[in-house]
Amino acid sequence: MSTNLIDHAIPQEAATILPERITRFPFPxxxxxxxxxxxxxxxxxxxxxEAGGWGTRLLDIDEHYLQELGERAAVLxxxxxxxxxxxxxxxxxxxxxxxxxxxxxxxxxxxxxFERKGDSCRWQNRLHNLDLExxxxxxxxxxxxxxxxxxxxxxxxxxxxxQRENALWxxxxxxxxxxxxxxxxDVGMKFLEVHGPVPRVHDEQIITRAQQFLMNxxxxxxxxxxxxxxxxxxxxxxxxxxxxxxxxDRSAVVTDPALPDRLHLRVEVQHLIRLPHSGAILFLVxxxxxxxxxxxxxxxxxxxxxxxxxxLPPDMAGYKGISRYRxxxxxxxxxx
Amino acid sequence: MGPMSTxxxxxxxxxxxAEAHSGAGPETGHQSGTEFRPDLAVGQASPxxxxxxxxxxxxxxxxxxxxxxxxxxxxxxxxxxxxECGMVEEEMTLLHRVDGxxxxxxxxxxxxxxxPEASAHEIGCSxxxxxxxxxxxxxxxxxxxxxxxAHAEEAA
Amino acid sequence: MTATALLAGGLKLQVAEVTAQTPSITSxxxxxxxxxxxxxxxxxxxxxxxxxxxVNAYSLTGSGRxxxxxxxxxxxxxxxxGGSAAMHxxxxxxxxxxxRPRSAFTPMATARHHLLIAGGIGVTPMLSHARAAAEWGMxxxxxxxxxxxxxxxxxxxxxxxxxxxxxxxxxxxFRQALAEKLSSQRLGTHLYVCGPAAFMESVLxxxxxxxxxxxxxxxxxxxxxxxxxxxxxxxxxxxSGIQVEIPAGVSLLEALEGADVGVPNMCRKGVCGExxxxxLRGTPQHRDLYLSEDQKASGRTMMCCVSRSLDQELExxx
Ligand code: HEM
Ligand code: FES
Numbered sequence: 001m002s003t004n005l006i007d008h009a010i011p012q013e014a015a016t017i018l019p020e021r022i023t024r025f026p027f028p029x030x031x032x033x034x035x036x037x038x039x040x041x042x043x044x045x046x047x048x049x050e051a052g053g054w055g056t057r058l059l060d061i062d063e064h065y066l067q068e069l070g071e072r073a074a075v076l077x078x079x080x081x082x083x084x085x086x087x088x089x090x091x092x093x094x095x096x097x098x099x100x101x102x103x104x105x106x107x108x109x110x111x112x113x114f115e116r117k118g119d120s121c122r123w124q125n126r127l128h129n130l131d132l133e134x135x136x137x138x139x140x141x142x143x144x145x146x147x148x149x150x151x152x153x154x155x156x157x158x159x160x161x162x163q164r165e166n167a168l169w170x171x172x173x174x175x176x177x178x179x180x181x182x183x184x185x186d187v188g189m190k191f192l193e194v195h196g197p198v199p200r201v202h203d204e205q206i207i208t209r210a211q212q213f214l215m216n217x218x219x220x221x222x223x224x225x226x227x228x229x230x231x232x233x234x235x236x237x238x239x240x241x242x243x244x245x246x247x248x249d250r251s252a253v254v255t256d257p258a259l260p261d262r263l264h265l266r267v268e269v270q271h272l273i274r275l276p277h278s279g280a281i282l283f284l285v286x287x288x289x290x291x292x293x294x295x296x297x298x299x300x301x302x303x304x305x306x307x308x309x310x311x312l313p314p315d316m317a318g319y320k321g322i323s324r325y326r327x328x329x330x331x332x333x334x335x336x
Numbered sequence: 337m338g339p340m341s342t343x344x345x346x347x348x349x350x351x352x353x354a355e356a357h358s359g360a361g362p363e364t365g366h367q368s369g370t371e372f373r374p375d376l377a378v379g380q381a382s383p384x385x386x387x388x389x390x391x392x393x394x395x396x397x398x399x400x401x402x403x404x405x406x407x408x409x410x411x412x413x414x415x416x417x418x419x420e421c422g423m424v425e426e427e428m429t430l431l432h433r434v435d436g437x438x439x440x441x442x443x444x445x446x447x448x449x450x451x452p453e454a455s456a457h458e459i460g461c462s463x464x465x466x467x468x469x470x471x472x473x474x475x476x477x478x479x480x481x482x483x484x485x486a487h488a489e490e491a492a
Numbered sequence: 493m494t495a496t497a498l499l500a501g502g503l504k505l506q507v508a509e510v511t512a513q514t515p516s517i518t519s520x521x522x523x524x525x526x527x528x529x530x531x532x533x534x535x536x537x538x539x540x541x542x543x544x545x546x547v548n549a550y551s552l553t554g555s556g557r558x559x560x561x562x563x564x565x566x567x568x569x570x571x572x573x574g575g576s577a578a579m580h581x582x583x584x585x586x587x588x589x590x591x592r593p594r595s596a597f598t599p600m601a602t603a604r605h606h607l608l609i610a611g612g613i614g615v616t617p618m619l620s621h622a623r624a625a626a627e628w629g630m631x632x633x634x635x636x637x638x639x640x641x642x643x644x645x646x647x648x649x650x651x652x653x654x655x656x657x658x659x660x661x662x663x664x665x666f667r668q669a670l671a672e673k674l675s676s677q678r679l680g681t682h683l684y685v686c687g688p689a690a691f692m693e694s695v696l697x698x699x700x701x702x703x704x705x706x707x708x709x710x711x712x713x714x715x716x717x718x719x720x721x722x723x724x725x726x727x728x729x730x731x732s733g734i735q736v737e738i739p740a741g742v743s744l745l746e747a748l749e750g751a752d753v754g755v756p757n758m759c760r761k762g763v764c765g766e767x768x769x770x771x772l773r774g775t776p777q778h779r780d781l782y783l784s785e786d787q788k789a790s791g792r793t794m795m796c797c798v799s800r801s802l803d804q805e806l807e808x809x810x
Binding site (some may be wrong): 081165182184185186187188189193196197240241242243244247248249251252324 | 441475
């Protein structure tokens with residue numbers, strides 16, 4: 001198959017032989033430095049990158065589908081607290097189900113279909129060999145707790161926010177692939193409190209603006225943003241709960257000759273949707289991991305990520321948990 | 337009991353810690369003469385004392401206000417209990433006595449540990465004995481600060 | 493506001509049924525001419541309907557969960573702008589243009605109990621709330637004040653709410669029922685009121701007097717949080733040396749793009765700060781969430797995706 005030799009010999013042709021995990025990767029940087037901003041844009045807008053493009057689907061399904069959903073189930077088995085539904089969020093959960101399944105069927109007609117008559121629904125998902133009839137609003141008609149069920153069909157982590165008292169409240173979620181935070185701890189918080197640990201954004205009014213924007217969304221409106229950090233290994237579960245299991249990798253990777261294969265750029269494509277019936281805000285987080293070795297196969301990405309990592313202010317690097325290895329990573333990328 | 341038997345616009349006083357009047361009985365109203373008598377006076381925010389607060393609130397009608405006085409850690413736990421009864425922020429007044437005492441929630445084993453002083457940044461978890469780094473991240477529902485393994489990134 | 497801008501992205505529906513509720517109130521049911529399902533909506537939502545010369549807002553009376561039709565009930569107002577009379581002339585088979593449902597009167601998800609207070613035609617969004625509460629197994633109580641023989645939807649409400657419906661046809665009994673309900677609600681109850689302005693004001697005033705906090709009080713405002721279409725204006729671009737006309741309902745950003753003047757942009761909603769342009773002359777009408785109050789007051793920058801002009805002409809550094 002493709003070898004590095006070929007990539008280097010004819011870089012112009014590289015794009016044609018790059019694997020999908022690279023061509024479809026949502027590379028998040030458009031400049032050589034990165035700062036927080038209220039980076040919200042309409043959903044479904046196509047984005048082209050130096051390696052290909054992404055963004056035309058709300059629910060992205062890729063070759064990791066079954067494996068990631070298997071991992072989600074295993075995480076939940078070990079730690080059921082990754083699912084949190086405050087009682088008043090039941091209608092919002094159902095709203096998310098009856099909103100997302102038809103979208104997923106529309107976007108993936110070759111493997112999925114959804115039919116609905118009144119409250120009677122039929123959901124078929126050939127990737128799971130699933131043919132399910134259920135009644136919207138009736139928990140017992142699903143094979144699992146409703147949000148667990150939704151989380152078994154889509155790769156995204158899910159959060160639901162209630163709007164009241166002039167604020168948004170994170171009152172339900174199914175989050176197994178968190179980038180160093182804990183849903184079990186955060187559930188029940190206001191949007192501003194959720195973002196308490198993030199540096200800079202409060203002084204810069206970024207989060208208050210985002211909340212205002214979200215509170216003004218009308219039913220059915222869909223937006224998205226990206227967020228990024230780095231992870232050692234293809235580890236999706238970097239929740240605060242399991243921090244002791246993966247924390248040491250952050251120091252160990254610095255001197256590891258395998259750093260380019262072990263270290264991954266972790267990009268979250270986050271969707272923000274006002275649900276039509278409950279009026280809740282649905283927040284979806286789809287996590288993509290790509291190793292530095294893969295990133296380096298796209299010369300523009302190699303250089304830009306190298307520069308971003310070198311330039312990132314210490315408080316942001318510290319918050320993202322990349323301080324120990326970002327210099328090593330940047331040096332490797334820029335040595336190209 | 338007719339619906340009008342509890343006048344709607346009334347205030348429930350709950351005091352915690354040293355503020356708790358030893359002599360005050362429950363549900364006795366408040367200002368009598370010069371002596372202040374809270375509706376609920378308890379030492380600490382424990383499951384038992386919070387249940388007593390909830391029992392009072394579950395009997396109350398909209399229009400009621402709640403004043404909670406005492407050490408921050410206790411009254412924040414009381415606020416969470418009141419919110420569970422359907423009380424909103426606008427109906428509660430918190431009178432903090434800042435004594436540095438904090439409750440710390442362990443992200444790894446979910447136990448809550450009492451931390452005597454705010455100046456400490458680390459504490460041993462009462463559940464799993466991990467040394468926890470205590471963050472400023474605070475959950476209003478758990479009425480506790482987030483604690484996570486303090487030295488986990490250092491080489492073993 | 494132009495009707496076309498408000499109805500952008502709206503639905504072309506067909507009148508399926510017209511039913512007289514009372515001598516002056518008529519219910520009109522709209523369906524998709526192709527027979528398809530309609531978008532779900534939040535209980536208490538309203539539709540903008542283009543009928544006659546104007547666009548009017550009417551509350552939807554269904555629960556909104558998985559609607560196959562949209563129903564509104566319209567009071568004929570003799571003194572009105574004519575919209576209600578035109579609505580009353582609709583017949584089965586007529587086609588109308590309606591907006592997507594807009595939500596401005598959402599039931600509180602955390603409420604333990606909904607206390608619904610309806611005056612006259614104000615019953616329509618309250619009916620929507622009562623239906624949704626029943627579907628989700630939530631407790632709701634309603635006080636419904638109407639003039640004798642002018643009670644719309646009474647049979648449905650009796651069936652939905654049973655003993656939790658209090659009907660009043662005179663002021664005295666309404667005041668008494670209101671006082672009784674306002675002073676006997678368990679914590680966690682939220683109050684919703686819809687009816688004539690004076691009716692709503694007096695209900696809210698009584699609730700406040702009895703200690704109800706603002707958080708628990710919800711009244712129907714038909715004002716939409718969305719931006720209106722705005723006035724037309726002209727932009728003079730000093731560097732490119734051209735002029736661009738911006739009609740009502742078209743954003744400055746869209747007009748610039750139409751004239752092949754690209755401006756970097758992202759959210760197109762006035763929050764991200766990408767689309768700022770420098771203003772050299774004229775006073776911008778700021779409608780964004782990005783600029784600070786000071787920056788807005790200085791008038792030197794504007795977010796061209798949402799902001800417009802207070803003057804007929806703006807000079808921009810483009
Ligand atoms: C609507 C639902 C949202 C939820 C539930 C959510 C949740 C979170 C959480 C849990 C974190 C980690 C905080 C921690 O360290 O404990 C975070 C980080 C962050 N969020 Fe959000 N967020 C949402 C939307 C947004 C939006 C709309 C913005 C727009 C600016 C935003 C900006 C950020 C930023 C800048 C960070 C820091 C990320 C980093 O440096 O790694 N979030 N968010
Ligand atoms: S495009 Fe985001 S503020 Fe205009």
